[in-house]
Amino acid sequence: MKKILLICAVIIGFASIAKAQDDQKPEFKFNEEKHDFGKIPQGTPVTTVFEFTNIGKEPLILADVRPTCGCTIADYTKVPVKSGDKGLIKITYNAAAAYPFNKTIVVTSNAKTPQKFLVIVGEVVAKTAPAPATGTTTGTSN
Template sequence: MKKIFLMFAVVIGFALNASAQTTPAAAPAPDPNKPEFKFNEEKHDFGKVPQGTPVTTVFTFVNTGVDPLILTEVKPTCGCTIADYTKTPVKKGATGKITITYNAAVAAPFSKTIVVTSNAKTPQKYLTIIGEVVAKAAAPSTR
């Protein structure tokens, strides 16, 4: 009786093991109609910036996809950077803008990243601004 019970347990074990080894489901095909952006540039160099003078640049993009492109969030990684962007859907072939303003308060080189989230094939894009904030020349003293 023990042998029959042991054989029955082994057969059940093999059956369960075989059923657990199913092939993974194929990944869904990418949607060919999804929107996508093409930026005029993804990195902007401000060069030397006088301390205390905010600087602004505009990243322009085109929707190269079929469906409308919707930016859901444009988030700088630093409080010293402000972003404004096209909030309406950007149709196929149309352009949108992301305006970035950097507050040049501290005299030092800088490199800041802006995370752009959307409904595009590439749902997150990273834009970068770089430069160097230089201290204003001190006023000559009158002694």
């Protein structure tokens, strides 16, 4: 019986230590995790910035920020973000084709939640062709 109690105490001790270490880990708090561009003109790239704060105790390190398609480019804070400090993830979408879009960006880090998913949505609308000139030209000269 004493052995069982001792084993239980050891397991509870390890669980407490693991929880305490988890509480120290960095963690994201984003201003938004989904950005809606609305309607954007075809051929005009658009950019948004996802701002985050490290609400954990240890520095937050972004290992990778990877868009799920080639039409999206990501740039991000490359230095460790200290506790309470802010970082940025800048996303640029190339609005080449006219259609609605819904794109995911995968953020990998050393946070409690090691993978975070950011989303951009919107609709690319085709540029309208310029209207043909109307009017007649009269110009006969003798």
